[in-house]
Amino acid sequence: MRPPEGAVDPALESLLNETHAIATGATIQSEGLAEAIKVAQANTSGTTSAAPAGATVTLPNGASSITESFGDWTVNCAIQNNQKFCTMSQAQGNNQTGQQVFAIELRGPVEGTTTGVLVMPFGLDIQETVNLRVDDQQLGQGARFTTCVPTGCIIPVKFPTIATDALKKGTTLLVTARGAASGSEAVEFKVSLTGFTAAAARTEQLAK
Numbered sequence: 001m002r003p004p005e006g007a008v009d010p011a012l013e014s015l016l017n018e019t020h021a022i023a024t025g026a027t028i029q030s031e032g033l034a035e036a037i038k039v040a041q042a043n044t045s046g047t048t049s050a051a052p053a054g055a056t057v058t059l060p061n062g063a064s065s066i067t068e069s070f071g072d073w074t075v076n077c078a079i080q081n082n083q084k085f086c087t088m089s090q091a092q093g094n095n096q097t098g099q100q101v102f103a104i105e106l107r108g109p110v111e112g113t114t115t116g117v118l119v120m121p122f123g124l125d126i127q128e129t130v131n132l133r134v135d136d137q138q139l140g141q142g143a144r145f146t147t148c149v150p151t152g153c154i155i156p157v158k159f160p161t162i163a164t165d166a167l168k169k170g171t172t173l174l175v176t177a178r179g180a181a182s183g184s185e186a187v188e189f190k191v192s193l194t195g196f197t198a199a200a201a202r203t204e205q206l207a208k
Helices: 010-022 030-041 161-169 196-207
Strands: 048-050 065-070 073-080 083-093 100-107 114-120 131-134 147-149 152-159 172-178 186-192
Touching: 065 196, 073 196, 083 186, 083 196, 100 152, 100 172, 100 196, 114 161, 114 172, 131 161, 152 161, 161 196
Parallel strands: none
Antiparallel strands: 048 083, 065 073, 073 083, 083 100, 100 114, 114 152, 131 172, 147 152, 172 186
């Protein structure tokens, strides 16, 4: 039986506490998650834009970086080495400690396909696939862990056009993983899709 929307699943809360204990000395804050995402996205394709030779990449009003909110999603776009890096993201944390322990960061759709990463907490069975659903609709065959860093474990994701469309029309992305301990219950993260469509469109627009 699932807890009411917005309530904290006891199994999840227990796992997050364990995660915080394991990560003692390497506090899991947004900066750490950002670093983990950089590690993961070094090997994933996404929404970047380079200027033609001799030209300069720019953002609206001459800004070097932009951060905007769309519902429960945050759009970030920055210029690095004359290239634009634009993403949309959402993070969740432990209600007791306030530490962020889960994040999803996606790059804007390219020909309908959206790529990105999940940063998951420790204490999960990394040999098992992670199940992804939009409301009651299954998204593919699941995603697999690739590596773990001090701030969490990384799962690259790739949503083809049909899955991206489902995300735009859906209410909640459900990310379910199994705990590493024998007999442990599945842990589920609920990712709000409020603002997803607008964030995806803005990310794609800024990256051009």
